Amino acid sequence: MGSITLQKVSKSFGTTSVIPEIDLEIDDGEFVVFVGPSGCGKSTLLRMIAGLEDLSGGRIVIDGKDMSNEAPAKRGLSMVFQSYALYPHMSVYGNIAFPLKMDGQDKGAIDKKVKDAAHILNLTNYLDRRPGQLSGGQRQRVAIGRAIVRQPKAFLFDEPLSNLDAALRGNMRLEISDLHHQLKTTMIYVTHDQVEAMTMADKIVVLNAGRIEQVGSPLDLYRSPRNVFVAGFIGSPRMNLIEGLEAAKQNAVTLGVRPEHIRISKTEGTWKGTVGVTEHLGSDTFIHVQVDGVGKITVRTDGDFSTEFGQQVYLTPEPARLHRFDANGQAI
Amino acid sequence: MARTITTRRKMTFTILGWAIGFLIFFPILWTFLTSFKTEGTAVATPPQFLFFDWTLENYREVQSRSDYMKHVTNSIVISVGSTLIGLALAIPAAWAMAFSPTKRTKDVLMWMLSTKMMPPVGVLVPLYLIFRDWGLLDTRIGLVGVLTMINLPIIVWMLYTYFKEIPGEILEAARMDGASLMKEIVYVLTPMAVPGIASTMLLNIILAWNEAFWTLNLSASNAAPLTAFIASYSSPEGLFWAKLSAASTMAIAPILIMGWFSQKQLVRGLTFGAVK
Numbered sequence: 001m002g003s004i005t006l007q008k009v010s011k012s013f014g015t016t017s018v019i020p021e022i023d024l025e026i027d028d029g030e031f032v033v034f035v036g037p038s039g040c041g042k043s044t045l046l047r048m049i050a051g052l053e054d055l056s057g058g059r060i061v062i063d064g065k066d067m068s069n070e071a072p073a074k075r076g077l078s079m080v081f082q083s084y085a086l087y088p089h090m091s092v093y094g095n096i097a098f099p100l101k102m103d104g105q106d107k108g109a110i111d112k113k114v115k116d117a118a119h120i121l122n123l124t125n126y127l128d129r130r131p132g133q134l135s136g137g138q139r140q141r142v143a144i145g146r147a148i149v150r151q152p153k154a155f156l157f158d159e160p161l162s163n164l165d166a167a168l169r170g171n172m173r174l175e176i177s178d179l180h181h182q183l184k185t186t187m188i189y190v191t192h193d194q195v196e197a198m199t200m201a202d203k204i205v206v207l208n209a210g211r212i213e214q215v216g217s218p219l220d221l222y223r224s225p226r227n228v229f230v231a232g233f234i235g236s237p238r239m240n241l242i243e244g245l246e247a248a249k250q251n252a253v254t255l256g257v258r259p260e261h262i263r264i265s266k267t268e269g270t271w272k273g274t275v276g277v278t279e280h281l282g283s284d285t286f287i288h289v290q291v292d293g294v295g296k297i298t299v300r301t302d303g304d305f306s307t308e309f310g311q312q313v314y315l316t317p318e319p320a321r322l323h324r325f326d327a328n329g330q331a332i
Numbered sequence: 333m334a335r336t337i338t339t340r341r342k343m344t345f346t347i348l349g350w351a352i353g354f355l356i357f358f359p360i361l362w363t364f365l366t367s368f369k370t371e372g373t374a375v376a377t378p379p380q381f382l383f384f385d386w387t388l389e390n391y392r393e394v395q396s397r398s399d400y401m402k403h404v405t406n407s408i409v410i411s412v413g414s415t416l417i418g419l420a421l422a423i424p425a426a427w428a429m430a431f432s433p434t435k436r437t438k439d440v441l442m443w444m445l446s447t448k449m450m451p452p453v454g455v456l457v458p459l460y461l462i463f464r465d466w467g468l469l470d471t472r473i474g475l476v477g478v479l480t481m482i483n484l485p486i487i488v489w490m491l492y493t494y495f496k497e498i499p500g501e502i503l504e505a506a507r508m509d510g511a512s513l514m515k516e517i518v519y520v521l522t523p524m525a526v527p528g529i530a531s532t533m534l535l536n537i538i539l540a541w542n543e544a545f546w547t548l549n550l551s552a553s554n555a556a557p558l559t560a561f562i563a564s565y566s567s568p569e570g571l572f573w574a575k576l577s578a579a580s581t582m583a584i585a586p587i588l589i590m591g592w593f594s595q596k597q598l599v600r601g602l603t604f605g606a607v608k
Contacts, residue, residue: 050508052504052507052508071507072504072507072508073507073508073509073510073511077508078508079504079505079508081501081504081505082501083499083501085499085501085502085504085505086502086505087502087505087506087520087524088502088524089523089524089526098506098509098511098519099509099510102509102510102511102515103510146505146509150509150510
């Protein structure tokens with residue numbers, strides 16, 4: 001079991017309030033991602049759940065028990081840190097065995113659990129090495145191994161992939177998702193990368209300046225962002241946000257349209273514009289178009305579409321996929 | 333062209349380096365040489381460098397006149413003892429300052445250091461009276477205590493700079509893994525800080541070994557370390573340069589040998605944090 005409930009949780013450092021007041025329900029076995037720009041309080045929130053940071057107010061309930069004032073180890077959670085935080089003076093074996101040793105388990109049990117974890121994570125051949133002799137991906141796997149041997153109620157991941165290169169990040173993303181399917185344990189994952197959030201989460205919590213902007217499944221957030229912030233943050237390339245006359249025509253202050261929901265044509269369409277930079281990704285092409293009276297619009301089209309710098313094109317947004325926001329940035 | 337200039341500069345700096353090194357080492361070398369001279373040649377003008385009648389007479393004389401082994405034992409007990417007690421006090425203190433600092437941590441550190449800036453003679457009289465009343469004069473325990481106190485600020489400072497280099501996340505990981513505060517210090521912090529703790533220990537043993545002011549003033553014979561042993565060959569009986577030199581050589585030999593074997597640790601300790 002691993003349900004976690006945050007009730008009116010708040011945090012302030014001195015007089016500065018970092019997290020005003022947050023309520024959140026995390027169900028057992030859920031993969032929840034906290035996502036937001038840097039400084040939005042997502043890591044602080046995770047550290048508060050872990051018990052590494054004191055609460056300024058509110059309660060944290062884990063499996064129905066108030067854990068707000070318990071020591072980190074008593075909460076039954078495991079954490080994987082951004083810097084891996086491995087013990088450099090211990091072997092891989094020693095690192096993975098450490099939490100079990102602290103728990104006072106006997107040597108036979110420790111040995112079995114460490115070897116099982118090493119097997120799951122493909123670390124069997126590296127058990128005698130020191131962390132310094134491993135690559136970044138291997139180190140991250142050791143950190144995960146150290147977390148899983150305790151069989152925690154929930155895993156906490158604090159930007160675990162941001163120190164890895166792009167290719168490795170993709171692999172590790174899959175491995176962590178895979179692990180979640182195998183273990184079915186609650187996972188809370190903090191990242192600033194919305195691609196990680198979209199691909200891994202059952203539930204995404206979008207944070208901004210210490211406040212929850214929206215909670216929902218990845219596709220919920222993609223299809224119906226509750227406000228301009230979520231609309232702009234979820235989805236890559238970013239949603240085009242248009243203000244002024246075009247928005248007013250739709251009875252909105254801000255009009256949002258995703259790059260993939262705009263048709264581009266060389267002959268006809270609603271908006272006339274001039275092609276700027278074109279980014280070819282092979283499978284897709286991102287075209288940045290300057291539209292008169294609307295502004296800069298990014299369009300995503302198939303990889304075979306060819307344009308030239310300065311060429312005239314026509315854009316047609318799909319009417320059913322327009323997002324309308326009021327003066328407060330809330331969806332209408 | 334550039335290459336010749338570099339070589340010439342390199343040579344200049346090398347020669348300069350050796351010259352300065354020799355200059356610093358010269359008094360020790362001269363003491364060493366003098367210890368093998370007779371009292372007559374020791375004060376001869378012009379001074380004789382290598383070509384004199386080498387004799388072990390001074391060492392024999394020093395050995396028969398005073399108990400070298402007793403002083404060495406005292407020196408070891410006082411320097412090692414004060415360093416170990418100092419470390420036991422300083423490790424938790426430095427841990428607290430490095431990993432859970434408050435607004436006043438810097439002030440506390442500065443205050444600790446400021447106690448080293450006061451001339452020790454300023455507290456000699458009160459300390460002497462306390463020692464007299466408590467029966468600590470000329471005891472090893474008393475000297476261990478006073479040397480622990482005077483070197484504690486340096487131990488704390490050195491450990492603090494070492495501990496600062498250890499990422500806090502590793503200690504947090506230990507906390508998540510269920511380590512109590514004590515286990516965190518024993519299993520994670522201390523092993524990671526071993527190089528730092530070792531060089532702090534070596535440096536403090538040397539400092540305590542060479543400390544003369546307090547050891548001379550608070551001991552007479554029973555607890556007198558090597559500093560007192562050397563001092564007993566200076567002025568009162570006239571000038572005995574050769575015997576004084578022999579005593580000095582015998583006094584610095586143990587610490588010199590220890591320093592020689594641990595020089596790698598020492599240099600690392602002294603330059604720590606200078607280059608990251």
